[in-house]
Amino acid sequence: MRMSVLILGAWLLMALAGQLPSLDAYRVSMPEIFLAPSWTHWLGTDELGRPVLDRLLSGASVSLLVALTTVSLSAVAGIAIGLVAGYFGGLTDRLISRVIEVFLAFPGMLLAIAMAAMIGPGIDNVIIALASMGWVGYARLVRVQVLSLRRRDHVLAALALGRSDLAIMRRHLLPLVMAPVWVEASFGLAAAVVAEAGLSFLGLGIQPPDASWGGMIRDGVRYLLVAPHLVLAPGIVLCMVVLAANRFGDALRDWFDVTSRSTR
């Protein structure tokens, strides 16, 4: 748990460092191509002589930006839709459930790949593609809980007091469903990082010359024989971040799960 927080913190620092104006992430220098890691270039240079470390930091900014935006957009949309479905029930719920079912019918990144293929590459479009796939998880989670909560006494009391539907959803239901949403969000963070890198790897995400971890792996694969560090560096960082976010989600879930807490 402590390790995960540390790694996620390091990711944040890298992302901030990725915004430094002194970075050389875009400086092409043909005499310096494929340099192995050294004191001047800690992680070596790539096929255009650009320092890998600088590009890694720049890629950290991109992945953090995409992941945080994607997760926030997905969560807000998913929570709202889930609340509406669970609270109003009936036909509204049946319709929304159908839509959720249809979105869940696309395995893995397929829908994001298809969306990105149609709307084109670029950071904004990656976020749109990932969020259009990501909201479903939150919606499903919130809906199920609200369904079981909406007949609770405190909700009925609020109804009897004439509180509006919106106020009941916001003040009396939302706070009660947030715990699993946080868990879902930290898994969602890991998933968004992988998905952004995956889209960029396929050439559907962040476009060159902008740096992204997936794009670095994509470019590096061509030079696997001469310069394996081009693939190793972004991959290791990517895995650490994903691992940390997943561990964090696990820890969060155990912490929220009172039954597992008390048995320990």
Added chain:
Amino acid sequence: MRSLAEQMLDTLIVLFGVSTLVFLLLVLIPGDPVDVVLGESAQAADREAMRAALGLDRPLLERWALFYADLVRGDLGDSLVRRQPVAGLIAQRLPATLQLAAAAFVLVLLTAVPLGVIAAWQRGRWPDHLAQTFALIGVSIPNFWLGPLLVLLFSIALAWTPVSGNLEPGSLVLPTVTLGLSMAAITTRMVRSSLLEIEAQPFLRTARCKGLSEAAVMLRHALPNAMLPVITVLGLQLGGLLAGAVITEVVFAWPGIGSLLVDAIAQRDYPVVQGVVLFIALSYVLANRAADLLAARFDPRIRGDR
């Protein structure tokens, strides 16, 4: 338990929704798709021909109806680039993908079930920790990095396996591991937690009390019951293998439907993109439903009633 007819109707509605969503993807293309495909300087006659080929000269609702009329006949339209029916292109590439997916599925069964059983059996001890670590790492390594990593280790450093393609013997090994690892990891977790949940059930205490050996309790009583959620998850992942194959096939230049999709995206061959996405999504839905039916069949509680 819902009736079979209800489940069929349910499946049909989802299939309908999925294909509508895939149909609507074409609407998302910003600007005029004809410009995107042909470039802005194309001849007027070519543009009209392309417009007709994409069906853009008709209103959306009519296109939607035509899309379904074609779909039920198995017609997914024609490729803009290769001038061939999309369904034929998929049929050409499908065997390679199925081979890869089947190999990965076997890998998952051979690793995840034993690992999960051992982890549950030795709960809290080192085999459990080892299996858990494997599961966590497997889930966290994305396949577009695992692939190059395996190539680096086994093809370049050790020279045991070919780098890419599917023509040489042994070329199936690395793509299979790349595709199967994360699924094996998820399934290992699932088998373990499912067994641990069963562990608390009274019928296992009964089995132990009547003097059965621990192995018999595990294999005859715990495992069959624990397999139900596992079968459902395997069904979920079987279809997921088709989607995961997209990236794996690109990494290893494997000539399946995944590389067909990515090539089509690069060439802006929209009918092929639509067709492959639709095919994968529909297979996924059907695999899930089949797994649900299978799980119901294998349920020892239901089986006893027949």
